[in-house]
Amino acid sequence: MYFSIGIVIIALLAVFLFARKRRRQAIKKVCSMTSIEKCELLNSLIEPFGYCYDKCQDIISSRNDAWQREIGYTALFDRAAAHFHMVFDHLPVYFPYQGRTWLIELWKGQYGINTGGEVGIYYAGSLLTEKExxxxxxxxxxxxxMLPVTMKLLKNGNTLANISRKTWWLTGFCMGLFSQPGQLCLEVSIHFPDCEMLRSFTQALCREGFPKQALRTCGTVAYLHYGGVQNRKYSFCQRISRKWAQFTNRLFCRVYLRITGCFCLTVDRLLYLYYLLPRAFRRMLSPRRFGRHKCKCRKKR
Incomplete structure (x- = not known):
């Protein structure tokens, strides 16, 4: 019996020493790299997932050539989001233009361990009825x-991300930050090609009940202020699902910050996690949408 207890103690001690050694090695690898090397490595690792790292703002953003582009969008994604630990407010704006139904949608909320915002631009192959x-x-x-879009994400008045480019999907994610959707605000500007498209978009936006004081136009540019608590109604099961998702999101944010507490910047935290726990690293960057995608992420030395 005493022999068995001794074996268990030795095994636990060996695991502890191995974990400590692995942690030191991971820290040493990250600290030995230059800032440029870190950014290049991180971008090479997250590019297959459709993302890139913005060094100036210390945020994760999406790429125009992201694989998610092939999947497109359906309202089912938003309805099922809480099951994938995504709890957000969203504003879909459907409007007709040049013989087809367009959709410009805004999102703001919590995506797993990320606080983030999105603007997506999509269209159907033809004009759709409201029932469709x-x-x-x-x-x-x-x-x-693609349209020129500018998106500023704020939390309690503080800017978290400010991104601008011609795109179909513009995003900004702050890793390790927990937020309730009502704490966030999106300030978005969209440059339309002509007044006809701008008019169709703003009319549809007003039909959605968007506050007129939160919308202004100048030329062919629409400026939106999307913030506050959303009045969207959810069923009892949806409310429970969202609350549970936020509970686990807050917990995982704390775990992430605890594990990577030896670093401050996202690039350092992620590379440290990549060397220390590569499976957890890939899990965090798993596809945001619900399609299947095979992504090879080989460990680089």
Whole structure:
């Protein structure tokens, strides 16, 4: 019996020493790299997942050539989001333009261990009726139809991300930060190609009940202030699912910050986690949408 207890103690001690050694090695690897090397390595690791690292703002953003572009959008994604630990407010705006139904949607909220915001631009192959919208599939717009978009994400008045480019999907994610959707605000500007498209978009936005004081236009540019607590109604099961998702999101944020507490910047935290727990690293960057995607992320030395 005493022999068995001794074996267990030795085994636990060996595991502890191994974990401590692995942690030191991971810290040493990260600290030995230059800032440029860190950014290049991190971008090479997260590029297959459709993301890139913004060094100036210390945030994760999406790429125009992200694999998510092939999947497009359907309203089912939003309805099922809480089951994938995504709890957000969203504003879908459907409007007709040039013989097809367009969709420009805004999101703000908690995506797992990330506080983030998104603007997506999609369209259907034809004009859709209102009854068809909940089940319709929308394609991401082509390069020719991408729009110049600027998105600023704020929490309690403090800027978290400020991104601008011509795109079909603009995002900004702050890793390790927990937020309730009502604490966040999106300030978005969208540059439309002509007044007809701008008018169709703003009219649809007003039909959605968007506050007129939160919308202004100048030329062919629409400026939106999307913030505060959303009045969208959820069923009892949906409310429970969202609360549970937020409970686990807050917990995982604390675990992430605890494990990577020896670093401050996202690039350092992620590379440290990549060397220390590569499986956890890949899990954190798993695809945000619900399609299947095989992604190879080989460990680099």
């Amino acid at each position: 919208l909940p089940t319709a599939h929308f394609d991401a717009v082509t390069d020719r139809d």
